[in-house]
Amino acid sequence: MTDVTTAPRPAPDAAPEPTERWWHRATGYQVYPRSFADSDGDGMGDIPGIISRLGHLSDLGIGFIWLSPVYASPMIDNGYDISDYRDIAPEFGTLDDMDQLIASARERGIGIVMDLVVNHSSALHDWFKAARASRDCPEHGYYIWRDPAADGGPPDDARAAFGGPAWTFVPEVGQYYFHYFSPAQPDLNWQNRALRAEIYEMMRWWLDRGIAGFRMDVISLIGKDVDARIYEEGPDLHRFLQEMHREVLSGRDVLTIGESWSVSTETGLLYCGRDRDELDMVFEFSHIREGWHPELGKFAPKPFDLVAFKRALFAWQDLTSEDGWHALFLSNHDLPRQVSFYADDGAHRCVAAKTLATVLHLLKGTPFVYQGEEIGMTNARFERIDQYRDLETLNHFEEQIAQGVEPEVFLAGANRNSRDHSRTPMQWSAAPQGGFTTGTPWIETNPNFTEINVEADLAHPESIFAHYRRLIRLRQENEIVAFGQTTQLMPDDPEILAFERRLGGDRIVVFANFSDRVQTRALPAELTGPVHCLAWTHAEREALAGDLVLAPFESIACRPAAA
Incomplete structure (x- = not known):
């Protein structure tokens, strides 16, 4: 049975609170x-x-x-x-x-x-329609063009994220255009000031x-x-x-x-x-x-x-x-x-x-x-x-x-x-x-x-x-959830994800079983005893015992009474 251990954490009030935005x-x-x-x-x-x-x-x-x-x-x-x-x-x-x-x-x-x-x-945007028709129009500069290589092929062998070459040839202008994704999605040339405007x-x-x-x-x-x-x-x-x-x-x-x-x-x-x-x-x-x-x-x-x-x-x-x-x-x-x-x-x-x-x-x-x-x-x-x-x-x-x-x-x-x-x-x-x-x-x-x-x-x-609604409301109403500092617990545990949130002298602890088996972990004395449950998956708990027992994929988020 693995003990719950914590990584060193900074003082809970070390980080300045951000100016709150909506x-x-x-x-x-x-x-x-x-x-x-x-x-x-x-x-x-x-x-x-x-x-x-x-x-x-x-x-x-x-x-x-x-x-x-x-x-x-x-x-x-x-x-x-x-x-x-x-x-x-x-x-x-x-x-x-x-x-x-x-x-x-x-x-x-x-x-x-x-x-x-x-x-x-899109390759059907009016900008690209103009760009592929003439090198002389302003819109040609809105895209990334290169001349063919010496053998007439693409400028390099770059591959597109969606498969195939990243360069496509346009006979009307005798150049290749670059597309990171597909030929239907020509990349815009952000070096062009008029495009950015x-x-x-x-x-x-x-x-x-x-x-x-x-x-x-x-x-x-x-x-x-x-x-x-x-x-x-x-x-x-x-x-x-x-x-x-x-x-x-x-x-x-x-x-x-x-x-x-x-x-x-x-x-x-x-x-x-x-x-x-x-x-x-x-x-x-x-x-x-x-x-x-x-x-x-x-x-x-x-x-x-x-x-x-x-x-x-x-x-x-x-x-x-x-x-x-x-x-x-x-x-x-x-x-x-x-x-x-x-x-x-x-x-x-x-x-x-x-x-x-x-x-x-x-x-x-x-x-x-x-x-x-x-x-x-x-x-x-x-x-x-x-x-x-x-x-x-x-x-x-x-x-x-x-x-x-x-x-x-x-x-x-x-x-x-x-x-x-x-x-x-x-x-x-x-x-x-x-x-x-x-x-x-x-x-x-x-x-x-x-x-x-x-x-x-x-x-x-x-x-x-209902669980999502409860969690969303917590962020709206609870200062720790909105602004508390986070410290991971049990970082090397292959089955349990755990962390705590702290703000001033207050804290929340979260334990989540990511396995399909019951998991038991020994809790430090500071986390045992009465708790106020904030979010739970099976049944609300009133206390954490010396051993934390989590059913398959179960989680608990609570505020220890001592916090």
């Missing part, structure tokens, strides 16, 4: 529009559908919605390929619908944070319509140097972010979250340090990458390693203990369902979903809920490649099959890590298609919608939804 106590909720709620029966979610479900988010206690792209787009990458930044895709609605969403959400105390996708545009004006236009801020897609790519083959966190990244802040964000009480697949604890505060005038927080993925094969990537997942996961998770708690702020998440539109990936989506699904929520929502930072997470939605477990819709998954399937990988092997990885698992329709009820649509959904509904859905969950007073 989002310090708020919880974000990501809406993936095409899969959230369909109002017109065409099988695709839309803005009126989101408006019709705002009551659900209000009941949950959400402070702001991160809205994945609803801009005009050919939808090659489900809206992350934008053809007009100032218009709405017809399948999602109209600008009037968008204005109504902003206003209706505001009436409920919910802000709208829009996805800002400015590393690249266009982007900043567009951002001001949206903020003036009343949105609450931006989530900035792959923002760490905008400072790239393609000739040096430096793509992530390139030499001009922070110069551009500081210029963006100065030109657009300064003086506005809005929220900015950057997404970066390369940011580390060495570079994190360059994005969100208090004196940097760049971003408010960053989505970083070190804890996510711990579940990927180091060489073969996400489609060759490795067994979950709790110790490595904790090391990554708490490194960012340490980094932001006195400066910056952290974006807390386990799932989003690019990741598998968290209860399927980190825990158990079978017999222990409900308790495991609550435990994952307890861990995330009681850390320091701003937590994000991905749609369906609040009812414990699971991966879909598709059996055939034709059930997938994700461009990344389909492209990598073709590449790996060509390299000799067996289809069954690839599908096993895809069934753990494909982006499509988070994109199956929101499960509102046991009605056909989970109440998402009256038509045929654009991607198959998870067959378990008859058991796992919002209506069924709300029928139980101790449901997953």
